[in-house]
Amino acid sequence: MGSVTLGIHLGHHCSCAIVIDGELKSAIQLERVSREKHAGKATLTHEVPIENVLNDCALSINDVSNIIISVQQLAVGGDGLHFPLFDDSFDFFDIADKRVRIISHHLAHAVYSYGCSGFDNSSVLVSDLAGSTTPDGLDFDLSYEEFKALPTSKYIEPKTESISLYRITFSGIDLLEREYTIPHPSPSTFIYSPASLYDNVSRFIFGREDCHGQLMALSGLKESGYNNDLISINDMIDINDGKPIFKNNWSRRFNLESPRNDLLTLAKITQEAFVESMMCYVRKIRHISKSNNFCASGGTFLNISLNSKILESRKFKKCYFPSSPHDAGISIGCAFYGDKIWEKPLKKPIKHDIFSPTPNFSIDESDLTFLLKNNGCYSDEKIALLLSEGAVIARFYGNAEFGPRALGARSIIATPTDLEIKNKLNRIKQRQMWRPVAPIVLKESLKDYFDGPEDSPFMNLIHKVKPEYHSLLPALCHQDNTSRCQTLNVDNDIRLYNTLNLLPSFDHPPIILNTSLNGPGQPTILYKQDAIKFFLVNHEIDFIIINDEFYSRNETIENIDLNTVIFNKEVVFTIKGNNYFALLNNKKLKIDEETFNLRGKIIRKEQFSKKSLFMDLLFNEFLIKND
Structure with a gap:
């Protein structure tokens, strides 16, 4: 067997991936296994889906050549107290193992998109809300022992990456330019970057996190009554010498009582300002990278209007927008990094996304x-x-x-x-x-x-x-x-x-x-x-x-009459042996037993000896509405 790299991303959208000899073989997000959307892990635990990808490739941890990890919260002075790098019970591998390297957030983002692109050289633009935090603002590639040896006794002024411009070639990875987040006591209001603009407005309009797709859809609605006098793109950003300057005085015009059309106007102008500000960085990277190829990474590039604008600009001969530019893709970037994908790039871009293994679950x-x-x-x-x-x-x-x-x-x-x-x-x-x-x-x-x-x-x-x-x-x-x-x-x-x-x-x-x-x-x-x-x-x-x-x-399920009500009966249903189907957990049954054309028998709840696959799901939770 050749080189095997396990990539792990710890943070929100936690994920794992396997690359063997430069080929992506398996990748999965924790959310798919845990059934919790956007599931994350700050530290190494047994819940991180390492075994899922190893089993998919018929590998053990001993077969792995490199283990590359990116940890969202890991920073100088950030390992310990509430956030140790690994849980005490984690014993899948030793974090001090020589195979283990820890790399920075934007570096993994960049290698992910480049590794999937099939380009032998490319500019790579990375943009998200926040990446790794370091004393010098630069990328890192460290063993755990090297990380622990970093000085933490002296005063540090950490920098957190927000936008990074790279060039990747056979020779390696060059960081060309970088911008950083700006700390603020009101981060949900203060705007300093394209990602913070989009994130803050989406949270305001929809009242919760992860509504960026909804904001993008809302900005495309065509309704009469847009209040064009309320706000314009020039109220949100200025372009100074090719760089976007974000303004913050416009947000006072909106509040929770703002009428619908004002919010539609806000969504529309936010999308326009977001795209225009990002295009400043696109023009910048084309100028300083000298590459005809372009790769995108970071959650910003889930915005399809932005991607299309970049493509339509014709500033590059070829563009690659990966399937998972958000943080989930970082594990794939880690795996490609361990394999040094820039030394042997793919001959063709990856154009499918079917990488998540599905165990064969036996159903009676x-x-x-x-x-x-x-x-x-x-x-x-x-x-x-x-x-x-x-x-x-x-x-x-x-x-x-x-x-x-x-x-x-x-x-x-x-x-x-x-x-x-x-x-x-x-x-x-x-x-x-x-x-x-x-x-x-x-x-x-x-x-x-x-x-x-x-x-x-x-x-x-x-x-x-x-x-x-x-x-x-x-x-x-x-x-x-x-x-x-x-x-x-x-x-x-x-x-x-x-x-x-x-x-x-x-x-x-x-x-x-x-x-x-x-x-x-x-x-x-x-x-x-x-x-x-x-x-x-x-x-x-x-x-x-x-x-x-x-x-x-x-037909038995299809013919259930949800409007039939029978009171004071506690029943469960079995169809064979010890495989039971619970109809109800209380004493109000909303369906006549005869409707089911029962082939089993009615038994008492306390007689359960085995739960069916579907017992907790069907009748008591969804199909039957309790009074």
Whole structure:
């Protein structure tokens, strides 16, 4: 076996990755395993999904050549008290092992995007809210012993990276320029960078974290009543000698009582100011890097309007926007760093994101028989027909996407020809009805229906539906007629490709709607049992594909009458042996037993000896509403 590198990111969006001889083999976010969206770990614990990626590659920790870690909170004077680098119980490897190196945040970001790009040289722009904190503001690559030996007894003035400009070539990694965060007692109000502008406004409008995508969608709404006299881009930023200068006096014009149209105006101007400020750094890096190639990394580049603006500027011959520019991608950057990817760059860019391993979870056949009706093997033609007829289908196929956007492996798919279908998908996801739903389109058909970049495998660029297809594809168009296309070719997912390719035979364009397979506030589903649960409690989804099998709900489940009420009965249901299904945890049962066409028997709750896979989920939590 050749060189094996384990990459670990500790921080929010905690993740792990494996690179073998320069090839990315496996990567997974903690959130997919823990089922907690944006899950993070500040220190090494057994919850960090190290074993998931090792098992996926049939490796043990002893097979690993390099262990490269990036730790968000790690800084001089930051190891100890509340945040030791590793939990006392962590024994998967010794942190003092010579294989272990700790690298800085932006350095890992940069190597991630470059490593995936297939470029032999490139400029790399990294932008996020905050990265590593160091005494000198520079990158680092240290062993744990070297880190511990750093002087901490003297006074230090730490610097926290915010924007970094790199050039990466065969010769190595050059940091060309860097900007830093500005400490402030009101960080949720004070603006000092593009990321802080976008983060603070999104928190203000939506009242919580991680609403950047919603702000981007809101900025594209076309409604009358924009208050153009309220604020302009010049109120937010000045451009001085090519550098954006952020202003802070405009925020007093907005408060929690601001009317809707004022917030729409704020969203629109924020997006414009954000893009214009970032373009200053794009122009800067083109000038100082002298490279015709461009790579982007950092959470800032989840903004598809920004990515498209960079591409449209034509300042570079080639641009690469990775699937996971946010912090989850750092583990892949760590793994590429340990493999010194710049010395042997990939010959082709990575254009798929199916890297997250899915363990084979065994489900009792009697459980499946009770809950699901097996409609036989997955037929591409049958799926195409059902989609053309308006069916909504959950798709659980093979390993999962690593990044934040569903690309077909963990997706809910439907036709774009019916606007009500888009509304149905937003109801399933419990999202605002103005939120757009993105399409998957055959790469070779993209130019027939859309204007925009020819290649967009990660759904991170803007396309516009051609005017003559607005009426045919009403569910695709955001109010500004934009769409976030995923282009699909036969190498990405042959089964999904075949389905789209068959759609025209049913008088349907080779395009489908696609949203991630998860509920509100949840990460994308990784495991089969969670996909089945999600399908069963969302009756607006008609069918589910599980790898090569195709299911609908069993008639027993489909015919439940949720309006029938029977009081003072405590019952549970078993279908076979000790596999029980709980109907209720209290004494109010809202359904007649006969409705179930019971094949098992009614027993008392205290007789339980084994829990079924679905016992805690179905009837007492979701399907039956208690008084």
